[in-house]
Amino acid sequence: MKLPKEGDFITIQSYKHDGSLHRTWRDTMVLKTTENAVIGVNDHTLVTESDGRRWVTREPAIVYFHKKFWFNIIAMIRDNGVSYYCNLASPYILDQEALKYIDYDLDVKVFTNGEKKLLDVDEYESHKQAMGYSSDIDFILKENVKILVDWINEGKGPFSQSYVNIWYKRYLELKNR
Numbered sequence: 001m002k003l004p005k006e007g008d009f010i011t012i013q014s015y016k017h018d019g020s021l022h023r024t025w026r027d028t029m030v031l032k033t034t035e036n037a038v039i040g041v042n043d044h045t046l047v048t049e050s051d052g053r054r055w056v057t058r059e060p061a062i063v064y065f066h067k068k069f070w071f072n073i074i075a076m077i078r079d080n081g082v083s084y085y086c087n088l089a090s091p092y093i094l095d096q097e098a099l100k101y102i103d104y105d106l107d108v109k110v111f112t113n114g115e116k117k118l119l120d121v122d123e124y125e126s127h128k129q130a131m132g133y134s135s136d137i138d139f140i141l142k143e144n145v146k147i148l149v150d151w152i153n154e155g156k157g158p159f160s161q162s163y164v165n166i167w168y169k170r171y172l173e174l175k176n177r
Contacts, residue, residue, distance in 0.1 A: 003033040003094070007174050010040070011098040012063070014089070017131040022103050024048045028063060029174065031167050036067045038092065038099060041171040042074075062167045064158045065092040065099060070144035071108075072101065073158045081112035082164050086148055088124075088141050104133070104141055110152055110159070118145070 004010050012025040026046045032039040043060040064073040072092070074085045088106035092099050105124040109117045128138065152159050 004030045004038075006030060006032060006170075010038075010094075012040075013098040013100045014087075014103040015100065017102055017104065017127065017133060017137075020050065022050050024098075025057075028099075029171065031062075031170055031174070038065045038094070039063070039167055040065075041167070043171070043175075060168060060171065062158065062164055062171075065101070067091045069147065070104075070140055071148050075158050075164050077164065077168055078112065082161070083112050084108075084110035084152075084159065086110070088144060088148075104137070106141060106145065108145065108148055108152070116149065116152060 008030045009027045010030055012028050014022040014024075016022050024047065025042055026048070028040040028042050028045060030038065030040050040063045041060060042057045042063060045057045046054060047057060048054050060077045062075040062077070064075075066072070068091060070088060070090060072087050072089055074087075076083050076085065086108040087101075088104045088108075090102040090104070092101045094100075105120050105127050107119040109119055111117075127133070133141075151157060155161075157163060
């Protein structure tokens with residue numbers, strides 16, 4: 001499949017381990033694609049939940065997906081600073097329809113003051129039993145939580161203020177042309 005290019009819009013679909021559709025983001029603007037990563041932005045993007053509920057994102061958010069890491073990162077740009085929502089998830093695939101990944105429930109939230117919080121541990125444990133996550137997947141996800149926390153602590157990639165500034169500036173340039 002041909003990679004989307006800068007300024008293109010794509011759909012993002014998250015699934016659960018059992019194959020059920022979890023959530024869809026329509027019209028994410030692509031800022032950059034490489035062999036292993038996609039950087040995009042959501043800004044007042046329509047989101048549809050698996051139960052049909054729909055809502056619109058409130059603020060611009062830089063989204064980062066990678067083919068080798070079991071997480072994706074959302075940098076939400078707010079008036080009081082940048083906060084992050086990180087999904088523990090399978091590496092993405094990209095086809096004609098959408099960028100797709102499996103959401104594995106665990107999330108890491110990073111607040112504007114730098115505080116980190118691991119979320120949805122109970123949901124993870126419940127789905128691990130109900131959907132039969134293998135011990136290999138459990139190990140991979142727990143190792144990727146460690147990698148993610150290292151990235152946060154080191155200000156690596158999306159966790160760098162300059163990264164957010166560069167990609168938000170590029171988004172504004174593309175949006176206004």
